[in-house]
Amino acid sequence: MRKNILTIGSLFLSFWVSNAQQTAKLPNIILVMADDMGWGDVGFNGNRIIKTPCLDRLAAEGVRMDRFYSAGPLSSPTRASVLTGRNPFRTGVFSANEGILRPEEITLPELLKQAGYTTGHFGKWHLGTLTCKEVDANRGRPENKHLYNPPAWHGYDVAFVTESKVPTFDPMLKPQTNNGRFWDYIQDKDTFLTYGTFYWDVKGNKVSEGLAGDDNRIIMDRVLPFIDRSIAEEKPFFSVVWFHAPHLPCVAGPEHAVLYENYSLEERNYYGCITALDEQVGRLVSFLKNKHVYENTIILFCSDNGPELNTPGTAGSYMGKKRSLHEGGIRVPAFMVWPDRIKTPGVLKEPCSTSDYLPSLLNMIGVAYPAGRELDGESFWPLIIGMASAKKKELVFCSGRQGAVIQEKYKLYYLEGQYELYDIEDDPYEKHNLAEQLPDVTKRLRKVLLAQLKSYESSFFGKEYGRKSYDKVGQDWWDITQ
Template identity: 45%
Template sequence: MNFFLKRLVSYTFLSLFIIGCSSTSKSVTDSNKEHDTQNQSKQPNIILMMADDLGWGDVGFNGNNIIKTPNLDQMAKEGVKLTHFYSIGPVCSPTRASFLTGRHYFRMGIWSANKGHLPKEENTIASVLKKEGYATGHFGKWHLGTLSKTISAKGSKRKPEINYAPPAWFGYDESFVTESAVSTWNPAEGRRSKNNPYYLNGVPETENLKGDDSRVMMDRVIPFIQKSAKANQPFVAVIWFHAPHQDIIAGPEYLKMYEGHGQAAHYYGCITALDDQVGRLRKELKNLGIDQNTALFFTSDNGPEGKTPKDRKKVRTAGSAGEFSGRKRSVLDGGVRVPGLALWPGHIKPNTVIDVPMSVLDYLPTVCEMTSAKLPEGRVQDGENILPVLKGEKNVHDKPIPFRHENYACLVEGKYKLIIESEKDIQKDRLFDLSKDIKEMNNIASQYPEKVRDMRAQIIEFLASAKSTHKGGEYNITNYKPVDNWVELGSFKPKKKNKKKLK
């Protein structure tokens, strides 16, 4: 074989080798792409639902025999019922901040409802999952800042410009939200709608706002889910219902269901209307063929409105905290222990009940575990991954659960709950054994001084940590300045109520 023939054979062999490698490379690339798509489709969809002012005892799965909640009850049968679940905040805005971030609301200066806003520097469930390729949406109440730089909802204590904090800042691709509470029927009308419209992706919405508010919301949730399913993209949807917060109005068909219950029929009716939309949501998940790959959570932002449950005929006091003492605005369990459900087909055993103390602080770390997302670095996490508890693999919450409202700071650690009113004065300390005293009537602080001392020290340590965060200690921003000054324990001054003079 001469030189040129040898060279031709060599080139031919080399060309075939290169073509073969290219084909193999393409095959490998295509295989990897297919593998990535499969992995993406296997990522669980996450739906996090929360009612507004729904009491622990306002649902069928917790024993209510009047209010019809068949779809939530079915969720309880198919998943796990959490009987010792905390909202963390006894009012709405604080709970919502902790729900999204896994961090205590005092770290962010959200002392109470309509106060402060979610700092732009905070990480949320949406921003974390967005990095993992998730579509992200928020629907319903926002209440974590203003949605306009020029107006704020009637009754809000927030100044529009300095408290501007829209969902788009926190990782949401889509949002359909109000700044504050609206009527549960015809949400664009009535006193609560003043300066408080629904914003669709930052623009005031004017279409399809008549009728039941839960239905109005779900009309936006379902297209978001349909679009994500069509694109084979995992999604996270945060759905914060307005019901049954004031103004409480039920539609005609729901009022008819509760004839004979006076004004309370409105309260009962709007909860059943909410439940119907949960059923509608689940039906759509099944129609789309993604129900088995979707995890759902449900809870409430605090206990029921109203000072006393003496007259259940009145709409304002129609809610039930079950057997617990206290209601909304109270750090007693009736104000912070709320309905809790979790459902994840194939992962959480159906029809189970768990009494381990847990809270909305646990949502972020748990969702990260479920999706293999990374927890934000350099940030204190007050919650923990509770997936092992939900799966029945452990029966303890490792981290104590902290509370803070006005002049009360609390800690739940196992079966014990400590409430203090001063960092130094121990005279008003109250310790309860929740396993024996669910009404929190028997103060056993004097019987367990060492337990009180230990839990009190943990509360003081938490307050110091929260104060440091509030100053911007974890944001790495020079001269960071929070909107409001830190509120020291014991410094809160309640408003003076006008008392009628005796004639």
């Protein structure tokens, strides 16, 4: 039997058993996500250049998840999985800027709201448009009314969101001359152009105040008052904080760029915006401690996929980057802290994914998922508290013409009719294809992939809640095998 928490001991288990009946006070929940941050872009995974002291400290104090995966190698699919616990192919969120988070889906904020939480979403949305009255971001425009899909439709009380990417410093601006990817912060504000992606509140109003400077700080400036109000109202809070950093365009402010002044334009801005993100997570933790709610707050951190191509971002030694279902595209930095319940730091070795967030959190607070829907995720809480040694469900991924299945130590990778098989525990960098050596394992995992694709297709066409959103959005099913 494998031991999944390397450093867990009887102290934590005895604490859990003795306090099992003392959980009437619901924990606060904060989901923090970086955008295009590679597995190797943080100190706790070995980076020796990028300064991430707060993230490193939290990973060391809680449970570091060494085999944690984004549900897709792109932004929108992963985000859909976080909020639904389901594979994004079930609702047609096949890729970035593709499909919407269908209103018929049962979401985590909806379930938590019913349980008594106040709910807020801050930063990136990327699950539909936020306006159909003007041109905004990638898809917001009058002709795309069928893609209008704001957070208010999914259980949120408060929102401060953009449809998609923004520059990571002065998010509403861009220089007159730029490559769309990296630039040093704008010093002469008389020469700027409007970037074209806007912030919106939960009522659909465009936000125009307080949008200068570091985008990570701008987001946190909205998160902290939301938390403060929740505390004053004596309500548990659920806060989704989806930073834009380090997604392109990467821009670091002066105080963070100077930390990397001896590096290239690309490096100082990439590294700087990650350190700025780290600083705001530290600000969040300090605020929670000052308000005496940190101990009973669950914080989950991850990235939405691997690092973008042709950037300083790194997936360490893992194969592939963003858009790939090889490890470097979906294996992401991740950890969980909950000081009231996790007393002993640990390392979770079992493969888990963003689809597991919803069932795990419901498990932690004792809320049942409604019957009648396929749930692809599985709670990782029993692994953390030592009540289970392995997960029961496989992890299944789909993107473009790729597919992948992770089951115990094996990973099947599919691309355009070809299958590869890896022992991902002994060969995490996917160097030795075992498909011909282990045909039975390859056949078994291939069968899992094809069966799941049929299940996803059935959900996509409305088996569980009808065809209203399917007809409205007007998508075709995306078959990765064609």
